[in-house]
Amino acid sequence: MLKDVLQKLKLHPQDPLQIHGYQTYGTNEHLYLLGRALEDEGVNLDKTGLANAFKNAYKQFRSDELPFAKLKIKLPDDRVFYVETNAEGYFKFDKAVKDLQDLTNEQGWLQLELAYDDENQKRLIKNNNRFPGQMLIPSRKAEFGVISDIDDTILKTGVTSLLKWRVIFNTLFTGVGKRTPFKGAASFYKQLHLGKSGNASNPMFYVSNSPWNLYHYLQAFIKHNNFPKGAILLRDFRTPFDRTPKPEKPHKQREIRNILNTYPDLQFVLIGDSGEHDADIYIEIAEEFPERIKAIYLRSVNHEKRVFRVRGLLERFELTPALLVKDSQTAAEHARELGLIQ
Incomplete structure (x- = not known):
């Protein structure tokens, strides 16, 4: 410049x-x-x-x-x-x-x-x-924690679009105030934050593969759309010239494991989508930490093959209540039946 x-x-x-x-x-x-x-x-x-x-x-x-x-x-x-x-x-x-x-x-x-x-x-x-x-630091009143993806889970990004062109377009040309959250998502997250008691202050963790450069953009989106405040965990993109050892596990998986290890006495709800690898990561986390995951919710994205694959994974998975949902209302009804929210 x-x-x-x-x-x-x-x-x-x-x-x-x-x-x-x-x-x-x-x-x-x-x-x-x-x-x-x-x-x-x-x-x-x-x-x-x-x-x-x-x-x-x-x-x-x-x-x-x-x-x-x-x-x-x-x-x-x-x-x-x-x-x-x-x-x-x-x-x-x-x-x-x-x-x-x-x-x-x-x-x-x-x-x-x-x-x-x-x-x-x-x-x-x-x-x-x-x-x-x-x-x-999770409140002493906390009943459980919530770990959520951001892209295509609370924020419409088009991560499954051809060559991810919608992600690029939205990032470059759409301001925070114009970005669209999924209908009912903020209300559902508030219910989870308040828990069964209605005043639990359950800790929220937002984990995304977006780069740290977008931290304030995503922070502003969460605040603007009245999602509960939480820790925001992004990543630093590796360049072709990066000679540091490549992590054994993907960023999202490492962050979730770190959170669970940091709070060994706290159970968690995991929320993601069927667009990329959330189902695989969450199932592996639940198997690694039995009795620690209270529920898994995966938002169904508009991609028939990926939805079919995720549905098959969940049908074979019986360790933790896991649901593929089209909207937040369905997830909220299920969470209420489990005694997670009022």
Whole structure:
């Protein structure tokens, strides 16, 4: 872009710095944070129109990260920790820290403050160098947890379309306010969040194969459409030049296993769709963690061969209640029969 050239020639001011703190999850004695340090490209998801949607998408994918930046993490009780970003500007803080749950709100969210800690940093930093971070610790009232896919589960994406052209089009040219959730999905998720008691604050986890570049887009979609707030777990795309060892298991499967291992005393409901590999992953998870999965719900997508294959998988699977549904109302009725919701 012309702006980049002008910045290198010092003919245009550099973009101010910011820190993106992602909604993660942890425990009373385990602080787990993810985020990214990068320049503020001026992404504004509130702006409408095709041109603004494309501009926002472009800015999210051409982000200028801050590699090896020193950051500071401050807890509400003034305890401070330090972390450094990697070559792509991402940071991960994953350490044992005691007495965290008493710092959370009623929904189980621990509010943190992130800041740059480099005394030699001469760049302009937004927000007076104070950025929010959040980590979910399941409430003591929680009856179970909910792990959900995003694409074609709560958000219509067209992931099964030819060459996934609908996914590309929607990502580039459709603003958050114009994206369509599945009818009744938000209401069903609210019921699951509240549980059988009606005030359970059951923890929500949204797991997707979308890249971290779309984090704020998906976060805004979840909030805009009144889905319960939850941890959002995306992935970093591997490039052809990536020489790091390839993970043995797919991203979604690894994240779900991590969640179940983090909360060994909590059972879960798994929600996905029949479009890609959710059925295979969820069945394998249920077999690996017997007695831990209360129910599996798979939304039936408009793809006859995939629906036929998933239906066959579920007919042979008897370990956990598992249902292929066309709408959220059917899933809610089944969940009510199981005693999961009011």
